[in-house]
Amino acid sequence: MxxxxxxxxxxxxxxxxxxxxxxxxxxxxxxxxxxxxxxxxxxxxxxRRLPVAVVELGAQFFSVRDATFRRQVAAWQAAGCAAPWPEALWQVDERGWRRHHDDLERFIGSPRMSxxxxxxxxxxxxxxxxxxxxxxxxxxxxxxxxxxxxxxxxxxxxxxxxxxxxxxxxxxxxxxxxxxxxxxxIQRPCWAAWALFDEPLPALPGVDDNWQAVRLAPGHGSSPLRFVSRNDRKPGRAAQGESLSLLARIDWSQARLEESPETVAEALLDAFQRALPGDLALPRPRSLGAHRWRYAQPDVxxxxxxxxxxxxxxxxxxxxxxxxxxxxxxxxxxxxxxxxxxxxxxxxxxxxxxxxxx
Ligand SMILES: Cc1cc2nc3c(=O)[nH]c(=O)nc-3n(C[C@H](O)[C@H](O)[C@H](O)COP(=O)(O)OP(=O)(O)OC[C@H]3O[C@@H](n4cnc5c(N)ncnc54)[C@H](O)[C@@H]3O)c2cc1C
Structure with a gap:
């Protein structure tokens, strides 16, 4: 013992x-x-370390509201393990893709969340x-x-x-x-998928090439997606290939808790394809998968x-x-x-x- x-x-x-x-x-x-x-x-x-990329399937960034936490985040920044991100956050709603602006400070672990x-x-x-x-x-x-x-x-x-x-x-x-x-x-579930590509994503009409993350507004069509981030656009990761993290809505995840990760990953990538402006086609990913968080976030x-x-x-x-x-x-x-x-x-x-x- x-x-x-x-x-x-x-x-x-x-x-x-x-x-x-x-x-x-x-x-x-x-x-x-x-x-x-x-x-x-x-x-x-x-x-998560994939063969040629690191992807986040849990928290995508953290925001700062409290003064004590702000001091802690400043100490992490000074130690080199956190950096501001995303600085180019977009939002999709019924009016299309728009740059999102607010006063919230957002950070990520660098060179990875962990x-x-x-x-x-x-x-x-x-x-x-x-x-x-x-x-x-x-x-x-x-x-x-x-x-x-x-x-x-x-x-x-x-x-x-x-x-x-x-x-x-x-x-x-x-x-x-x-x-x-x-x-x-009450802790609700969330499916989170990744898609890893051999080639860059196509340029999106009307969207800066350096877009880092996009939030899909609640009620945007019937999309199962709520957030998508580009892992190679995170601090310290420019050398890795193009990869997406695709986070599902809580209610959609709840209804598909027992689906296979393969089915879920296909559905989330398909939803992202449908959210793109114009008739763009995504390249076929070299690696696609999903992780189920049974207890992802408290909603009560x-x-x-x-x-x-x-x-x-x-x-x-x-x-x-x-x-x-x-x-x-x-x-x-x-x-x-x-x-x-x-x-x-x-x-x-x-x-x-x-x-x-x-
Ligand atoms: C998909 C997803 C996206 C998110 N996005 C964001 C975001 O963008 N911004 C944000 O601020 N927050 C986000 N969150 C929420 C954020 O990640 C959590 O609120 C936070 O990380 C919770 O931390 P915690 O220490 O309370 O719990 P956890 O991180 O869950 O830590 C609990 C630990 O307990 C361990 N454990 C459990 N049971 C046992 C046991 N019996 N024995 C030993 N070990 C055990 C687990 O392995 C785990 O490591 C997201 C969460 C998910 C899942």
Whole structure:
């Protein structure tokens, strides 16, 4: 059984929320161990390496509204792992293709989205490829049991940053209040496809050649698409071939949850072809595929009693963070994890009799 010095904190899930929480604890000098079922950190901010290109099938960019998150993004920019993108965002609606302008700041990980989560994970202990299937123990002394039946621990507290249905499975037999809170958050699915081309896309009449991404307005025909981005137009990727990420609408994805990835990818590429101005034909892709996110984004997220709190925490040492507790964006997930980390660090400091500096 792996030995972890107590009283450490376990964080299940190394997406942006779990990493933000672990980062605060680690930087305050508190031991923390992250677990993720994936091969590395990133979760819904991960990037996929295809033979000749890197594509994003999860978050396409992140926007900045909150001052604390803005400072964090500035630090990522200074470290070279984030850059503004897209700077040439287009929108398609019944009037056709138009350049979209607003005041929102948008960024992407550079040279790929996962650079941000890899940067956050630097120096942290992450046990990857480990799906936590259940928790045993009780207040102050928790063990995590993985897919091989191996126990990890003990831990004084456990943070669960997995999407709420997956968090529910872990807390249900231990904490009724946290389980009920998870049930109230609905995470919707999303199909995301990629198409990789050997030749450049045709020039689109009336559209700048350097278009980077396009949003398809809700109600634009019956298109299943909501967002398309050009991966070779992202910072640091000029050398890779032309490739598209094609994101489906949530309701369309929900209705096709059990379709094959091949069928879905064909349908999304076909929808993009139909959204092009004029009678242009796309070249035949050399590689086409799709990924299904069963829990892509909360469209009902936590409200109620704890409406001013973007995480949940119980006296038993269990806590929950992630986008479901705040909103459907990277920024929300980071803020949720960061705020929980600050609360836990302060509580651990108090228990240890530390006086806050200053
Ligand atoms: C297709 C798509 C497009 C999106 N586009 C945007 C966008 O353009 N802009 C934006 O701001 N946001 C976007 N989002 C939303 C954004 O990606 C998420 O809000 C954010 O990344 C959520 O982070 P998180 O840490 O809360 O969850 P996650 O990233 O899901 O992290 C949870 C982690 O927990 C792990 N895990 C789950 N269960 C277990 C277990 N039992 N044991 C171990 N590990 C476990 C998972 O592997 C995962 O790594 C998009 C999401 C999707 C899916």
């Amino acid at each position: 792996p030995h972890t010095p107590s009283p450490a904190t376990a964080v299940i899930g190394a997406g942006i929320a779990g990493l933000a929480c672990a980062r605060v604890l680690h930087d305050a000098g508190h031991p923390v161990v992250l677990f993720d079922k994936g091969r590395g950190p990133g979760g819904r901010m991960s990037s 650079a941000v989560t890899r940067h956050l994970a630097e120096g942290l202990t992450l046990i990857a490829g480990t799906r936590i299937e259940r928790l045993t123990g009780n207040a102050g002394q928790w063990w995590l049991v993985d897919q091989h039946g191996e126990r990890h621990g003990s831990f004084a507290r456990v943070v669960i940053s997995a999407p709420t249905p997956q968090a529910h499975a872990l807390v249900a037999s231990h904490d009724g209040a946290l389980a009920t809170a998870c049930e109230a958050v 997220f936590a409200t109620g009693e704890a409406v001013n709190q973007d995480y949940r925490r119980s006296a038993s040492g269990l806590a929950l963070c992630g986008d479901g507790w705040r909103g459907p964006r990277v920024e929300d997930a980071w803020l949720s994890g960061h705020h929980l980390g600050e609360t836990l660090a302060a509580a651990i400091g108090e228990q240890a009799g530390e006086t806050p500096a200053g």
